[in-house]
Amino acid sequence: GEKLGKILALFPIQYLSAGTCVTLIMIGGGTMKIFFHIMCGDSCSLYKLKTIEWYLVFTVAAILLAQLPNLNSIAGVSLIGAITAVSYCTMIWIVSVYQGRLPNVSYEPPRGQSQATRIFSVLNALGIIAFAFRGHNLVLEIQGTISSDSKNPSRLAMWKGVMFAYLVIAFCLFPLAIGGYWAYGNLIPSNGGMLSALQKYHEHDTSKFIIALTSLLVVINSLSSFQIYAMPVFDNLEFRYTSKWNKPCPRWLRIAFRGLFGCLAFFISVALPFLPSLAGLIGGVALPITLAYPCFMWIVIKKPKKCSTTWYLNWTLGAVGMILSVLVVTGAIWSMVAIGIPIHFFNP
Structure with missing residues (x-):
């Protein structure tokens, strides 16, 4: 039904968006700390902020920048995020490959693991990959902002945009993964x-400017990404207000919504600093948005003939997507139990 459909679609989108924003606070705040350390040095007399304080600095900056009203208005922010992502990914893998493999590097899998643990570790890795490609949770949100008619349906423009976007993502992540694995194992x-890894192993044999610039690009990308991934949450809050009171959301309330969400994300990042270790679980929960829901939506919208080839195909693909999501979540939980994660609350 409509109500259940909204819940099933809204929960993973909001869950993944919020989880991504929390992760971005950790990445951005931590990278700010690295950037400050590089620029200031060990002998710096300035007060050195703690990790929590850097998280707060990043959160305040993200909230100040998060005042644009909707997805249409953040096209420039998205462009900045894309440029910085391509730049820092390229710089990291080029420097890593140029410096060569580390001594005693190994590519062997960890020994002493059972066959079941290895299988579930692979499933957990699939969840981490899904989390890395977390932009899929905004596809429908973005398509909803594109004008559409019978002659120029939005799906055509969206398809071209998705193809180009994932081409850029592949250009960033595949060289990074392959080059990084070759260099560091x-x-x-x-x-x-x-x-x-770049800072740990090449801090002394790589230009300080290169490492500092890479860190700065990561910070800028994190700030840009925060605006994009938080927008579904902002839109949902404003939509609920507009639906209930039947009037546009005032500016002061929009600012309050963004500030409240930023404070909540900051609190979670401080309270649960081990959240990035749950990337496989977060990615697995949101996997149906990409692999299952489109198939079921196509059946509901197009209403193909029952028991036809397309009917069977979409039901099969949707079911496989749901099963894969369950397996990935199971693998993530198994990995957490078998391998363990360092759980420490309020101690980033």
């Missing part, structure tokens, strides 16, 4: 990923 830090 099993020595890559568990927290911070490639950026931490």
Whole structure:
């Protein structure tokens, strides 16, 4: 039904958007700390902020920038985010490959794991990949802003945009993953990923300007991404107000909504600093939005003949998507239990 459909669609979108914003606070705040350390140095006499304080600095900056009203108005922000993402990804993998493989690097999987643990680790990895491609939760939101008619349906423009966007994403992530794995192997830090590896292993043999610029680009990208991924939450809050009171959302309330969400995301980032370790779980929960819901929506909208080829095909693909989501979530939970994650509350 309509009510259940809204709940099933709204929960993973809001869940993934909020989880992404919390993660961005951790990434952005942590990278701000790295940037300050690089620019100031060990002998700096300035007061060095703690990690929580850097989270707060990033959150305040994100809230101040999050005053644009809707997705249509943040096209420039999205462009800045795309440019910075391409730039820092390219810089990281080029520097890593140029510096060569680390001594004693290994590509062997961890030993001593059971077959079941390895299988569920693979499923957890799929969830992490899904989280990395988390932009899919905004596809329908973006398509809703495109004008559409019988001659020029929005799906055509959206398809071209999606193809180009994922081409750019692949251009960023595949060289980063392949080059990073070749350069660092099993020595890559568990927290911070490639950026931490770049600073940890090449801080002394790479230009300080390169590492600082890379960190700055990551901060700018995190600020830009925060605006994009928080917009579904903002839109939902404003839609509820407009539906209930039947009048436009005033500016002061829009600012309050954004400030409240930013404060909540900041609180979660401080209270649950191990949240990035749950990337596989977060990605798995939101996976049906990409793999299952479109198939079911197509059946409801197009109403193909029952038991026809397209009817069977979409039901099969939708069911496979739901099953894969369950398996990925199970793999993430299994990995957390079997391998363990460092749980520490209010201690980022």
